[in-house]
Amino acid sequence: MSEKSTADEKRIIPAMIVDDEAATRAIIRRFGEWDRLGIRIVAEAEDGGEALKRMESSTIRLVITDMNMPGVDGVGLMKTLNERYPQVKVVVVSGYDDFAYLKQAIRYRANDYLLKPVDPVELNRTLEKCRADLIELEKQELAATALDDKTRRRLREADPLIRAHYGELRLDDLRRVLEELVREHMEQLQSGSVDCASERRLARELTQRLRELRQSYGQEEDLVRDGQRSDSEPTLPEIPLVYTESLEQLIRRRKFRDRLDLNEVRAYVAEHFAESLSLDGLARSFFVSKEYLSRTFRQEFGQTLTDYIQQVRMEKAKAWILEGVPIRRASEMCGYEDLGYFYRVFKKQYGIAPGELSRGSI
Known part of the structure; x- marks a missing residue:
């Protein structure tokens, strides 16, 4: 067996059961072959509203939900999941063989629509497919965000300098390191030695590092661009300016002191x-x-x-x-x-x- 297959087998998928009937939740827990499938029930909820609160404080990737519940029902839950958590897989387990419900489940990308009483074989077949889909999705996400070896090595070399210059308020040195890093990458892009997507990946990595730095020094998480907060991610050529403006803000908060008292x-x-x-x-x-x-x-x-x-x-x-x-x-x-x-x-x-x-x- 390959190392990749072994890693996939060890990966645990966090899941949640949503149903207003405790007996139904217990049946699903009993019928699911959780250990074999590598799925762990980490939360339960009695309605969609409670489920959405659980989503805020966990990394749930799979939701098994009823449709007809008080408060926020299954349709409302799936609608919000589709908007806020599009990567989450949803399995509907409902007592209603209702075309309107089925149509809503299809609209909000439910992976399957199972009828009560639950068939254990059908349930586990669906769960197994969800697990396979989630693992494949994670691989795609990782591939989309991964830097090539050369860029990652260069970033690893520059990272200590970036952190040191930022922490010790060395504005010119910080700008120089970042401009050199960006220039080198753009030259590699023009020569074809790295792909076009690598520009976005590097910008994303550097943006995340800046957020970590800002948090370390008590600055707001929001990035500064032209003196204004911005929700959009900066492009790679914009990175030196964004870092510079952020450090200038830190210097102002230090009351322009160049030495700690x-x-x-x-x-x-x-x-x-x-x-x-x-x-x-x-x-x-x-x-x-x-x-x-x-x-x-x-x-x-x-x-x-x-x-x-x-x-x-x-x-x-x-x-x-x-x-x-x-x-x-x-x-x-x-x-x-x-x-x-x-x-x-x-x-x-x-x-x-x-x-x-x-x-x-x-």
Whole structure:
């Protein structure tokens, strides 16, 4: 058996059963050969409205639904699925041999229309076909978005530079790297060494990287184009400009400072030490990369930012305990919910347990 066939067999298809009758849902669960087919029921719903809510928080690829339900019925569910989730496969299991229902099922691209009582053989035959269709669809999607090896290798080389220049606000360097990347790809396109679709694929990859960068630095996910938010994806030649405008926005939010004020970082820690502070969160708050924040803090103060946060918390805890605050309460006030962990950190910091603390002991 080929590696590709083995991978297909291991792929699990998430599915949902939608029916207002619990007994019918139970019958479908019992009749389906889920393990053999590589399908997993990850959700159930009693009507179309509940089903659509489940769709928002999961990656369901297959829906098995009744037609006649209170609230949003099967027709309404299929209509919305067809609009919002066109890649999802739908199987109708209905007690109504009604031409009007069948016509709606065909209109909204249902894969099959099965009548109750459910025939196990017919059900599993339909499910098997749905699984095969979904696997083929995923392969097509992957092929449509995959970059050729040469472009991916070049992008992998440029990626660390793009991230570093963006995080350290080096506008000219960022523009230069991106313009060179785009120019090289356009030359390959003209020479015929890459296909036309690769231009869209590379633009899509770079756009996704920009969204990740913007999220890392607390910027809105929406991309900036000519100073305006845009719903459309930028073309490859537009990529350097979009990155540049996005970084200019970040620089403005940094109030045109070309250097991080580390004293502000320490002041922020002193004010928020009891909260769940992390290197990622602090970096976003100060619009820098976590690598840059970590490196510059250590260079300036000779200790890591994580150690500094811990030091501030332990100093506060020590002062409170000496003032008579109960140890558990002092732990909570410093942001430590796990008392055992608080004891270990305190002893590592001061060499004694919190209970051994007394005036003059440290």
